[in-house]
Amino acid sequence: MLTTRLENLAExxxxxxGDKLVSIQVRYGELTINVLAEDIFAVSKMxxxxxxxxxxxxxxxCGIDYSTYGDDLSEKNNFKNRHFAVIYxxxxxxxxxxxxxxxxxxxxxxxxxxSITDIWPVANWFEREAFDLYGIVFTYxxxxxxxxxxxxxxxxxxxxxxxxxxHVEMRYDAEQKRVxxxxxxxxxxxxxxxxxxxENYGNCES
Amino acid sequence: xxEIRNYTMNFGPQHPAAHGVLRLVxxxxxxxxxxxxxxxxxxxxxxxxxxxxxxxxxxxxYMDRLDYVSMMVNEHAYVMAIEKLLQVEVPIRAxxxxxxxxxxxxxxxxxxxxxxxxLDVGAMTMFLYAFREREDLMDCYEAVSGAxxxxxxxxxxxVYRDLPDTMPQYQPSKIHNQKQTRLRNANREGSLLDxxxxxxxxFPKYVDEYETLLTDNRIWKQRLVDIGIVSPERAKALGFxxxxxxxSGVEWDLRRKQPYEVYDRLDFDIPVGVNGDCYxxxxxxxxxxxxxxxxxKQCIDWLRKNPGPVITxxxxxxxxxxxxxxxxxxxMIHHFKLFTEGFHVPPGETYAAVEHPKGEFGxxxxxxxxxxxYRLKIRAPGFAHLAALDEMSRGHMISDVVAIIGTQDIVxxxxxR
Numbered sequence: 050m051l052t053t054r055l056e057n058l059a060e061x062x063x064x065x066x067g068d069k070l071v072s073i074q075v076r077y078g079e080l081t082i083n084v085l086a087e088d089i090f091a092v093s094k095m096x097x098x099x100x101x102x103x104x105x106x107x108x109x110x111c112g113i114d115y116s117t118y119g120d121d122l123s124e125k126n127n128f129k130n131r132h133f134a135v136i137y138x139x140x141x142x143x144x145x146x147x148x149x150x151x152x153x154x155x156x157x158x159x160x161x162x163x164s165i166t167d168i169w170p171v172a173n174w175f176e177r178e179a180f181d182l183y184g185i186v187f188t189y190x191x192x193x194x195x196x197x198x199x200x201x202x203x204x205x206x207x208x209x210x211x212x213x214x215x216h217v218e219m220r221y222d223a224e225q226k227r228v229x230x231x232x233x234x235x236x237x238x239x240x241x242x243x244x245x246x247x248e249n250y251g252n253c254e255s
Numbered sequence: 256x257x258e259i260r261n262y263t264m265n266f267g268p269q270h271p272a273a274h275g276v277l278r279l280v281x282x283x284x285x286x287x288x289x290x291x292x293x294x295x296x297x298x299x300x301x302x303x304x305x306x307x308x309x310x311x312x313x314x315x316x317y318m319d320r321l322d323y324v325s326m327m328v329n330e331h332a333y334v335m336a337i338e339k340l341l342q343v344e345v346p347i348r349a350x351x352x353x354x355x356x357x358x359x360x361x362x363x364x365x366x367x368x369x370x371x372x373x374l375d376v377g378a379m380t381m382f383l384y385a386f387r388e389r390e391d392l393m394d395c396y397e398a399v400s401g402a403x404x405x406x407x408x409x410x411x412x413x414v415y416r417d418l419p420d421t422m423p424q425y426q427p428s429k430i431h432n433q434k435q436t437r438l439r440n441a442n443r444e445g446s447l448l449d450x451x452x453x454x455x456x457x458f459p460k461y462v463d464e465y466e467t468l469l470t471d472n473r474i475w476k477q478r479l480v481d482i483g484i485v486s487p488e489r490a491k492a493l494g495f496x497x498x499x500x501x502x503s504g505v506e507w508d509l510r511r512k513q514p515y516e517v518y519d520r521l522d523f524d525i526p527v528g529v530n531g532d533c534y535x536x537x538x539x540x541x542x543x544x545x546x547x548x549x550x551x552k553q554c555i556d557w558l559r560k561n562p563g564p565v566i567t568x569x570x571x572x573x574x575x576x577x578x579x580x581x582x583x584x585x586x587m588i589h590h591f592k593l594f595t596e597g598f599h600v601p602p603g604e605t606y607a608a609v610e611h612p613k614g615e616f617g618x619x620x621x622x623x624x625x626x627x628x629y630r631l632k633i634r635a636p637g638f639a640h641l642a643a644l645d646e647m648s649r650g651h652m653i654s655d656v657v658a659i660i661g662t663q664d665i666v667x668x669x670x671x672r
Contacts, residue, residue: 076603076604076605077339077340077603077605079605079606081604105488105491105492106491106492106494106496107494108494108496108608108615108617108634109606109617109619109632109634111619111632113621113630113632114630118623118629119602119623119624122602122623122624136619136632138606138617138619138634140615142491142500142505142507145512145513147606149604149606169492169494170492170493170646171492171493171494171639171642171643173642174638174639174641174642175638195296196295196296197295197296197299197671197672198296198299199296206301206304207301207303207304213304213305213308239308241309241310241313241595241596241597241626241627243625243626243627244596244599244625244626245599245623245624245625246599246624
């Protein structure tokens with residue numbers, strides 16, 4: 050029953066979006082579509098207003114940095130040489146279905162995606178968060194400020210090239226009688242190394 | 256007459272009604288709020304970034320610290336996302352235990368909410384009442400996981416261990432003599448299930464007590480009725496979920512609409528509000544107390560009758576028993592690999608959501624086949640709710656802002672992450 054519902058949804062997505070739809074895939078019972086950055090506003094409007102889709106709620110919006118994702122994986126997913134993407138999770142309360150939309154930003158140095166705050170007002174803070182943590186700029190956003198990081202913070206902390214220790218630390222300086230920022234004094238350390246095994250690792254049958 | 260009436264006021268970050276570290280910049284016209292600009296991030300710990308540098312199991316305790324009043328439900332979403340990518344089957348008994356503790360957590364969360372909300376609005380007694388019951392439920396947490404708050408009890412593939420057969424007991428002290436101690440231990444003689452059963456029998460009467468204090472209370476109604484009204488359409492556009500959405504009259508509950516674990520086998524009702532104001536959201540949550548109690552009762556009945564494993568027997572994901580580990584070479588290797596390298600999750604992405612006491616709590620997990628997540632995004636319900644504070648409080652008085660913060664059930668652990 051689940052698969053037929055997903056197929057129906059995929060079919061109505063194909064009908065509604067036409068050539069704006071770059072690709073569509075189903076995995077783990079979840080539907081993902083890829084859309085071009087310049088189309089996202091028009092696509093979102095259609096997703097919300099089209100009767101067969103009615104995605105009335107934006108559940109989540111987040112940025113992602115694919116720069117160290119792995120070459121073969123990126124190639125499989127068609128985002129080779131594209132570092133930044135915005136992931137939208139949509140939910141239709143009326144029709145009870147979900148959808149994931151992925152938008153890859155064109156430019157790696159200055160990623161830009163159109164804002165969808167006019168369609169789902171909840172996107173306002175989520176876009177501010179993606180801007181803050183990944184430096185993705187949302188055009189036509191009414192109030193694009195940092196949200197989670199400190200006042201006066203420099204850098205985009207969730208990018209893969211940002212160290213987990215950060216660049217500066219804060220302490221109280223007794224001589225100057227104020228709080229000062231200084232370069233971090235702790236060494237980065239990795240307790241458990243990152244390991245990616247080759248396919249079929251430990252599989253005795255093959 | 257004064258010329259200028261508009262001014263800006265700073266509320267928090269250290270304010271008892273700010274529920275943690277909310278800094279609000281309020282633009283006021285006299286006492287009327289024109290604009291509210293919440294500044295968040297004062298509790299930002301970059302949990303998502305930390306998780307990218309830890310193995311999957313090492314991040315489980317971080318989930319407890321997100322929404323630190325509903326610990327186990329956070330873990331639930333996280334382990335569900337991992338299980339979805341690994342495609343592992345969770346034993347049915349573990350599913351029932353999870354559901355039972357989810358509902359215990361819901362009661363825990365709502366108890367803190369009603370206590371803090373009433374305290375903000377000016378009713379001191381509720382806080383003391385709510386914490387009396389929280390004590391019993393935290394004892395359940397302790398009995399099952401060893402920790403009263405940050406349990407780390409749910410693991411990928413099941414739960415850490417089965418429910419204990421005995422409850423810890425009070426010892427006589429200078430304050431409580433032998434006889435009093437025996438009375439205090441009366442409901443702790445049996446197993447954990449007996450203790451929870453006893454609690455579910457007592458709890459409906461407690462909820463009646465809360466309602467006697469609040470529901471028809473004139474001051475309570477004056478502070479809540481017609482405050483922060485949100486229409487159903489607006490609630491959906493603003494990304495409301497959970498009691499905030501149901502308070503606006505939308506019948507939406509993941510436990511019923513997209514059931515996970517064993518919720519489709521259980522019998523419970525979904526309360527829905529009518530007007531979408533603070534009072535309706537209060538009524539919705541009060542009814543959720545009773546419905547959660549009902550679910551716990553059903554789980555206890557099932558768990559008493561059906562013993563079985565509580566964690567998957569796939570030892571590539573869950574550790575083997577100590578006895579097996581010491582007697583069997585293969586289990587020894589599994590144990591070693593699991594606790595040094597951790598397990599590997601196949602490449603892919605998934606989104607798992609649970610009906611958190613505050614709304615929809617979701618985990619978006621991207622894996623590239625490593626022993627650590629490539630990207631973990633936590634969808635916190637409070638984040639979307641707090642974003643709507645501006646809209647909800649516009650045109651209300653300053654004191655109503657406090658009531659609206661209370662009704663949103665804000666906890667900064669999850670909003671700032």
